[in-house]
Amino acid sequence: MLHFLNRCSRGRGAWLLLAFAALVLELTALYFQHVMMLKPCVMCIYERCALFGVMLAALVGALAPATPLRFVAMAGWIYSAWEGIRLSWEHTMIQLHPSPFATCDFAARFPSWLPLDKWLPSVFVATGDCAEKQWEFLSLSMPQWLVVVFAIFMLIALLVVLAQFFPPRRRDLFNR
Numbered sequence: 001m002l003h004f005l006n007r008c009s010r011g012r013g014a015w016l017l018l019a020f021a022a023l024v025l026e027l028t029a030l031y032f033q034h035v036m037m038l039k040p041c042v043m044c045i046y047e048r049c050a051l052f053g054v055m056l057a058a059l060v061g062a063l064a065p066a067t068p069l070r071f072v073a074m075a076g077w078i079y080s081a082w083e084g085i086r087l088s089w090e091h092t093m094i095q096l097h098p099s100p101f102a103t104c105d106f107a108a109r110f111p112s113w114l115p116l117d118k119w120l121p122s123v124f125v126a127t128g129d130c131a132e133k134q135w136e137f138l139s140l141s142m143p144q145w146l147v148v149v150f151a152i153f154m155l156i157a158l159l160v161v162l163a164q165f166f167p168p169r170r171r172d173l174f175n176r
Contacts, residue, residue: 041104058077
């Protein structure tokens with residue numbers, strides 16, 4: 001399996017599949033926001049940014065997958081997945097243990113050089129409350145599902161990094 005993952009990490013298809021998975025999740029979040037009229041909170045916006053980080057890392061990996069640039073993409077993928085786990089776990093704890101002392105901010109704080117809430121307010125402006133559970137599926141809230149999603153992204157990323165130490169086997173019909 002590790003030889004297979006190494007071979008996949010050297011091709012565009014796997015990186016584009018990762019980018020597509022992150023894009024589908026982003027489009028799902030926008031569907032929840034603009035069609036189902038769920039209000040994203042600040043933590044939701046930050047989790048959305050972590051998902052965009054995974055997508056951006058995947059696109060970097062797809063640019064030149066057979067070069068060392070894929071290691072930069074893997075680092076970005078791991079960092080974004082870790083931040084996604086951290087943020088969604090914090091969000092889950094806010095929802096499971098609501099407290100007037102453990103709340104999220106009223107507005108997302110982006111750096112002055114990257115004011116996403118000003119550039120694309122329909123995606124990055126928070127209007128909801130972090131402690132409110134607006135949606136559940138199979139008794140898990142949205143941040144709980146995001147913990148699962150980011151954990152899967154992290155597990156796959158760590159396996160891909162581990163696979164870099166197992167060079168792909170030469171595929172030859174007569175040598176086994």
